Amino acid sequence: MAKEPQAIDEDEIDLLQIALTAWKGKIIIATFAVLALMAGAFQFARTPPTYQADALLQLEERSGQLALPSAMQDLVDNSPQSATEMEVLRSRMVLGRVVADLNLDWRVASVKAPLIGEILARHSLPIPDIGFLSSYARSGDSLTLALLSVPPRWLNQEIELEVTGDGYALTLPDGQEVSGTVGTLLSLEADNFAIHVDSLNARSGRQYVISQIDELTAINSIRAQIAVSERGRGSGILEVRFMGGNRGENVRILNAVTQSYVQQNISRSAAEAQSSLDFINTQLPQAESTLREAEAALNNYRQRQVAIDLTFETQNILTQINTVESQLAELQRQEDEVSQRYTTSHPVYRQLLEDRQRLELRLADLRSQAGDLPETQREILNLSRNVELAQRIYTELLTRQQEVEVLRASTVGNVRIVDSAAAGRFPIAPSKARVLIVSLILGLALGVGVVLVRNWMHKGVQDASDIEKLGLPVFATISYSAKGDTHGNRRDSLGVLAITEPTDLAVEAFRSLRTSLHFGMLDAKSRSLAITSTHPEAGKSFTAVNLAVIAAQAGQRICLIDADLRRGNLRRYFGVERNRPGLADILAGDADLESCLVRGPVENLYFLPTGKYPPNPSELLMRNNLATLVTTLDSYFDLSVFDCPPILAVTDPVIVSHSVGTTILVARHVVTLPGEISAALKAFEAAGSKMNGAILNGFDPRKAKAGYGYGYGYGYGYGYRYQYKQRRD
Known part of the structure; x- marks a missing residue:
């Protein structure tokens, strides 16, 4: 069973066609790119440079020199708090001092x-x-x-x-x-x-x-220019950056910021030491008073008991009790540390518990022995213990007071400046390369957008009905053939589609055109046909050559004349040299018809080239020699086909139309605008001539839908200048 042909998706985006359209508009795109580059360069030149200064700070661990018991100090987290310090550095406390010192307001x-x-x-x-x-x-x-x-x-x-x-x-x-x-x-x-x-x-x-400006605005302005980040997670190294338009000012401000931050850090550390010292100073008088009261109580009791001293046995018990209590305190500290790492079932932890239980039993036994002492000895023992305890507390407070005073006097804080502020030689913004690259990309994008939109708005004829609505009958619709599309081909020799691909759909359309013209020219005054278009690249030369070949293959004697005396290129289909005499020479009287004719690649086909490009083609065509030539061609040939230049570029087709029997306009599918066809009709009417019909060339079913905005990329307008080609010697 034969496989059905796959339907063409009408909504499919033809990327290749879009690329071709953009290539056709490369001059517009290049213009936008150049303008964008110029605008980017101007913007770069008028944008003030931004420089960056940077500095490094190190956050050290706090030493924990506060007046706290060692067990409590272990619970304090002394690791550097980077996130907290970053916010402190950007605080009003730090930046406000910088604003005041440097008059940044x-x-x-x-x-x-x-x-x-x-x-x-x-x-x-x-x-x-x-x-x-x-x-x-x-x-x-x-x-x-x-x-x-x-x-x-x-x-x-x-x-x-x-x-x-x-x-x-x-x-x-x-x-x-x-x-x-x-x-x-x-x-x-x-x-x-x-x-x-x-x-x-x-x-x-x-x-x-x-x-x-007010202080808060000045602080916020400085804060917006400062960036702080930590180098490496948990490293305690802070990188501080300041961005501004003046390199020297950036360094000065950033140095002031880091110094202000260090000073406030020292002040914070000194404040902690001062707070600890204040606490010690409030406890010292009370500890001293407690010591004096304990000594007075011991002395008074001794005086009442007639200076009774401790016996050796009592003194020994007192010493042992103090020793055991000290050991129990040490075990308690060890247990606090071990409990952070082990459970109670761990051997180390169990050993500590056993040691503590043993010491507690020993302490209870010693206190029991003290209870068995005589009353006077027990009282002296208790009073002596109170004196020793008060003495120990008072001595520790005095020692701690001296340590904190030394700490306060030598406070340096936990922040150190590793690298002072320094600014790079070159600005960090704007980046010349980045500005120009972005400008170029935007310019190219805008240029491509303009070309595509312009091409989309270039809504050419969609089908034959669009031409017939303008009052011009359509003799044939020629399908688009990629093999016959010679646009952009710079070779000196071109192939004729009717010869190389005789079964192509476009060739079948030319056979239909041959038949239509046979009946359409029955009442014509001459067996001559002029073919023109509104703009270049519509396919008039392609149409003229293939129509001539198809007609010759049908047995008719055909003469194909290149009537474009400015840029004629039909010679490329027949391999004729540039300087061969032709139409211009005949009209000027410098040659006759027989010496200029060239035999074509098929039987019954003859070709008349343009000859030497004249300086006055329009005046040359207006001579009576053209009408005489048409009459002569009618006597020799069954059909003469004149390939004329575009009507909207020059007036030559109108002049030729007065001498030939039929004039046909070639319009290209989705490329030729209806307005161009109307302008061509008015040009013929103004000259007292008539256009007999049209041919729709390059019909592509994929693009034959209403509103299809882009064609083959030929963006020619009415302002197209149809200039002379320079001959090569």
Whole structure:
């Protein structure tokens, strides 16, 4: 069973055809690309450069020098908290100090020319410094302030400064105008305003805008230019970057930020030490008082008991009790550490529990022995223990006080500057290569879009009915043949489709055209036919050659004349040299018909080339020699086919139409516009001639639908210049 032919998907996008359309519009695309590159270069030139300064900070572990028991200090996480420190570095506490130290709330901006202001301010261009241009900033201009103080009501408001011959003139926010000199303080006590211009390097007439912004705005501005990140997770190394338009200013600001951050870190560490010292100082008097009370109680009891001292046995028990209690305290500390790593069933943990149980039993036994002592000895034992305990606490507090005082005096914090601020030599933005590449891509995309939209809007004829609606009958519809499409072929020799592919559908259409013309020319005054088109590449030469071959194959004597005296190329189908005499020579009287005719590749077919391109083709065609030639051809041939140039390019087809019997217009499917056909008809009517019919060439069923926007990529308009071809000697 035969397989049915696969249907063509009408919605399929023909990428190859789109590529061909874009290639046909390569000049437009290249123009847009060049314009985009120029716009990108201009934008790059007028965009101020952005430089980056960077610094490295190291966050060290906190040493845990606070007045806490060792067991509690082990519970404190001393690892560097990078995320926390990043936020601290960008806090108002740190940046506010930088703003205050460097006066970053002062703003000084030169007035720049529109569009090219940044270029003028950065480059020394040969533009005259006259007229209105004298007020705009130029390369090398500068103004620095030593002092600026404005009242609160003038915060964030602009103060205009204009350079004068002997100093400067200010226009204050309230409209008041005052003058000052460089290096001298200018103050208005009534308005709480003061300004000191430290240096001014600019020509007279230059203008500046000065303002003092509020602290929060200044801090937010600096914060927006700072970026902080950690190098490696958990490394404790912070990379701080500052981006701005001035390399030196970037380094100065970033150094101030890192120094402010280090100072606040030291202050935080010193504050912790001071807090610990304050706590110790509050406990020392109480510990001392407890020690004095315990000593007084022991001394009073001894005096009442007539200076009774501890016996050797009692002293031994007291020593053992203190020793066991110290061992129990040490075991408790060890148990706190072991409990973080092992369970109670682990041998190490079980050993600790057993040791503690043994010591507790020993302590209970010692306390039982102390209970068996005489009453006086027991009392002295208890009082002595109180004195020793109070003495030990007081001594530890004194020792800790001295340690914390040393710590406070030598506090350095846990932040260290590894690399101070440094700025790269080249700006990080804008990137010249990136700007130009993006501009080129956008230009190419825009150019391709314009070409495709332009081609889509170029809605050519879709079928024969579009031509017939204009009042022009259609003799035949020639299907598109890829084998017969010679567009872009630069070879000197071209093949004739009717000879190389006699079974092609387009060839069958030419046979139908031959029949239609046979009956359509019965009443014609001459057996001659002129073929033209509205624009180049419509296929008129292709039509003329194949029609002539088909008619000759049917037994008719055919003469094919290349009537394009400007750019005729039919000789390429027949292998005729350029300088062979032809139509132009006959019309000029320099040659006769028989000497110019060339036998064609099939029997009964003759070819008359253009001859030498004349300087006045229209005037040459208007001579009576053309009508005489047509009459002579009628006597020798059954059909003479004149291949004429496009009607919208030159008037030659109208002139030829007065001498021949029939004139036919070739329109190309989805390429030739209906408006072009109407213009061609009006051109013939204005000359008193008539177009007898049309041929629809290059019909492609895949593109034969309403609104199909693109054709074969031939974007010719009415302005196409049909110029002479230069002959080669």
